[in-house]
Every structure is written in C-alpha cells, then in structure tokens.
Amino acid sequence: MDPGLEFKVAMEEGEKRGARIVFGDVPIKTTMGRITSAMTAMDVVKIFASPLFSKPSPEMRELFENMKNIESVVEGMKRRVVVRAMQRWMAEMHPKLAQVLIHERDKYMVEQLRKLEGRVVAVVGLGHLDGIERLWEDTEFGASQPPTPSDHSV
Structure with a gap:
C-alpha cells in the first residue's frame, strides 16, 4: 500500500537503463484550475452533500460488503x-x-504518448487504461473502423 510506488519503480528502472523519463500527465495545478473553472459552487456542494457511493453498482456493493480492512478495499x-x-x-x-479528472487527462496522455518515438513503456493509473486504449485505437484506426472494446484484466 505505497501509493505511487509503481511510478517510483518505473523511474528507477528507467534510470538504470538510461531511458528517457517523460511525465505525460496534465500538471496538477492545471487539473486543479480546470476543476475550479468547470465546476460551480452548487457542483461542489453536491459533491460534499451526496453520500459517498450512493447508488452503488453491484461491484461497488460487493467491494464494501467484503471489506475487512483498508488493505482489502485497496486490493x-x-x-x-x-x-x-x-x-x-x-x-x-x-x-x-x-x-476533468478522467476524460481530459486521458486525451492529454494519448497526445503526449503519440509524440514519442521509438519503444515506449508507459506507466498509467488503472483508471486511465480504458480511456487511453479507446482514444489510442480511435486515432489509430480513425472513424472508418470502430475499435474493439478492450477488456484486459489487470
């Protein structure tokens, strides 16, 4: 349970191999600014007033019902x-x-990855995999061929 450990390990391994390390996410100040400009005061009130995970999906209900400790939730x-x-x-x-938190960042990351040349290893958060894969396939195949939904297990 060491948040960000995967990024630290990736950087260490990249440095060992002399690889160029590229930060390909939107800077946090930019993201926070986008949240501020995109949301009204009522949107913020709604976030804090709504119960966490109201209307839970079956997956979320199962996760929290089987919660024994914080480690089990994280897993x-x-x-x-x-x-x-x-x-x-x-x-x-x-x-x-x-x-702002998901879709704009997915698009930005794909744009950054597309600029890189050669062999690339990208370490991204699990919450961005679907969006990055979809956007990558959309730009790879264009509108002429719809992408196949990806369902890789992680």
Missing part, C-alpha cells in the same frame, strides 16, 4: 471492473468532475 480497487464501476458512478453523480 479490491485494483480490479478493472471495480474501477469502471467507480468511473460510471462519478460520471453519473459528478459529470463535470469526471470530465
């Missing part, structure tokens, strides 16, 4: 199906927040 949240359920909840309950 459960490492499942792609749970992350998808959380994102659906956020998109339904707080669409402006989901737009």
Whole structure:
C-alpha cells in the first residue's frame, strides 16, 4: 500500500537503463484550475452533500460488503471492473468532475504518448487504461473502423 510506488519503480528502472523519463500527465495545478473553472459552487456542494457511493453498482456493493480492512478495499480497487464501476458512478453523480479528472487527462496522455518515438513503456493509473486504449485505437484506426472494446484484466 505505497501509493505511487509503481511510478517510483518505473523511474528507477528507467534510470538504470538510461531511458528517457517523460511525465505525460496534465500538471496538477492545471487539473486543479480546470476543476475550479468547470465546476460551480452548487457542483461542489453536491459533491460534499451526496453520500459517498450512493447508488452503488453491484461491484461497488460487493467491494464494501467484503471489506475487512483498508488493505482489502485497496486490493479490491485494483480490479478493472471495480474501477469502471467507480468511473460510471462519478460520471453519473459528478459529470463535470469526471470530465476533468478522467476524460481530459486521458486525451492529454494519448497526445503526449503519440509524440514519442521509438519503444515506449508507459506507466498509467488503472483508471486511465480504458480511456487511453479507446482514444489510442480511435486515432489509430480513425472513424472508418470502430475499435474493439478492450477488456484486459489487470
């Protein structure tokens, strides 16, 4: 349970191999500024007034019902199906927040990855895999060929 450990390990391994390390996410100040400009005071009140995970999906209900301790919740949240359920909840309950925290960042990361040349290893948060894969396939195949939904397990 060391948040960000995967990024630290990736940087250490990249440095050992002499690889160029690229930070490909939107800077946090930019993201926070986008949240501030995208959301009204009522949106913020709604976030704090709504119960956490109201209208839970079956995946979320299972996660919290089987919660023995924080470690079990964290482990459960490492499942792609749970992350998808959380994102659906956020998109339904707080669409402006989901737009800034997830969708805009997915698009930005794909744009940054597309600029890189050669072999690339990207370390991204689980919550961005679906969006990055979808956007990557959309730009790879264009509108002429719809992408196949990806359902890789992690």
